[in-house]
Amino acid sequence: MPRVRRETTSGKRVVYPNLQDLTFNEVKAATDNFACESKLGEGGFGLVYKGKLGDGQEVAVKRLSRSSKQGAEEFKNEVALAARLQHVNLAKLLGFCIEGEEKMLIYEYMPNKSLDTYLFDPVKRWLLDWEKRVQIIEGVSQGLLYLQEYSIYTVIHRDLKASNILLDIYMKPKISDFGIARIFQRDEIEANTQKIVGTYGYVPPEYVKRGMYSKKYDVFSFGVLLLQIISGKKTSNLYDDYKSYQAYELWRNDNCENFMDSSLDNASTTCKLKRYMQVGILCVQERWEDRPSMLEVSSMLKNETEIVPTPGTPAFSTNQDEEDKQKYSSSSHAEVYSANMETNSELIPR
Template sequence: MFFGWLTDTEYKAKNSKSKANLMTEAGDFDNNAPNLMVYRFSDIEVATNRFSFENKLGEGGYGPVYKGVLSDGREIAVKKLSKTSTQGFEEFKNEVMLTAKLQHVNLVRVLGFCIEREEHMLVYEFMPNKSLDYYLYDPMKRYMLDWEKRVEIIEGVTQGLLYLQEYSRLKIIHRDLKASNILLDEEMKPKISDFGMARIFSKDEVEANTHRIVGTYGYVPPEYVKKGLYSIKSDVYSFGVLLLQIISGRKTACLYGVHENLSLLEFAYGLWIQEKGMEFMDPTLDDTNSSCTLLKCKQIALLCVQENANDRPTMLEVSSMLRNETTPMANPKRPAFSKRTDENDELTRSNLKPEICSIDDSPISEVVGR
């Protein structure tokens, strides 16, 4: 068997060395980092009932995730690297090392890991209410998220990103922020998860370049797709897309409009410039008694998804806008990936009534730059 360009023998040797390095680095965390447990495969196997289908919580690009119960009664979530996954040991190690050093109420906590029998597993705190997308797109479950609850989720995600970008010892770019990576605890409070694709910036670093472009279609900004450039504004863009989904309950992969040829961003912007912004919103929501209105959130979202990264606000500015701590907000320019540039074209003239669409959001492990 081959792993990339390595023979089976070479891969085992590399894996053994990587395991030793990870164990060493995990033990070298400073006093501000939580203690990471090194779990035995046999204990996780028992906790998950041999990774039974009944305990399976879902599956992503990394691999399947299982619920488990340890011998002391603690509930855990186990993410198991799939042999067919496009992600590998480097992403596994990246997530262990990063999340072990990050502590915030709006970030999912990694409890430990297991490297045994050629298995690579991450052990997390268990989040009983699944992920945000589980509720947003379901015709019945969406009622469980009233506007007050959605505002709490928006504020929680904002605080989590603020911590990553401004207040942690490390400056972190997540690079895969999306609804399925926002997990909800027993009180429906949000926690950002999945840091396998995340990257560390120095505090004075502005942007970086990569030749391997990863993420999820619909959440990835244009400068990343076209040039491989990423920065804190990459996560701002993803946050803007997420915010549009939270206020509308709509999916990124659907096409909207009478002719079903508008992306979510174009559809939202078209209604905005026609001053029909409320037609975009989830009709189940009532923001009457909230200082954080649906229209304000839509304007903030559209500012976050503008084509030029320099035009997008920082998360500090987003937080200020959400909390009414700023002067009147700017008018958003056309969103990224817009096919139209003329303000008097069909996008503004046509009837933008949405059509029913059944396409699912499509997570991908790698997108190819144009």
């Protein structure tokens, strides 16, 4: 397992390369004493605040909830990974604060918040035209490709979803939240875990049934996200509203326009719509072996002359047996978070 190198001397602060080590008072001042007006949102980790550092840089501060034991583990994971992952389509970690019981992460500020803010809003969805959606789809695919193939680690994110896709001032996407990510060894094909983590609707069947995960975990999540971006519909109910099977039927009958978000102008789309639906359906295949790699996904999205394989019926379709459906529903009907990535580093308070 790769180690996070650090230099520590008794009584001195922890040093991480390229990260600012901020005091509690510095963060307190940046967020105007964590004012309600500075609050951006709330998640399993804790509260997120907008702040401005002494040099004028705007930041997003994730403040760990003191009552969350899982959050403390996620904090370790996020620092260990995010500090060493550098890509235009990943949210950039700028610094951290560890002081007493306080643990905070300081990220670059994304003025347009997260993708779900627009995608599932009846008014704001109109701001996401087809060109912007294509930009977001391709940007997320490049971020995942970096994590799986080109970063110093092979990283499985395990919680890719619309709320974890942040949008910069140009509406370009950045993948965020590495609290439950796992590092893969380069020669690993798959691994097993005893705890089911992730978010309902984005978790692949082999993970729910057997605790098995691989790089194809994130491929499945990407497929769900891709179909959501096209349709503008969230996964609110596994069998009534889950869109992969509907997408498959419409794609197979050459009726893709009826799957498209109603806010989009049919005339503004191209043959990319059918192609993107086909790629999305391939990504949510039942067997992980039938899903393409992110390298193949990226190539199919960008190269319009490349032949895209014909997909089979997607996972969790209406022809699945009731036992599989019941098992999935009982284990993933709510968001479950657990930090399982073991690192060889420790975060030492001031």
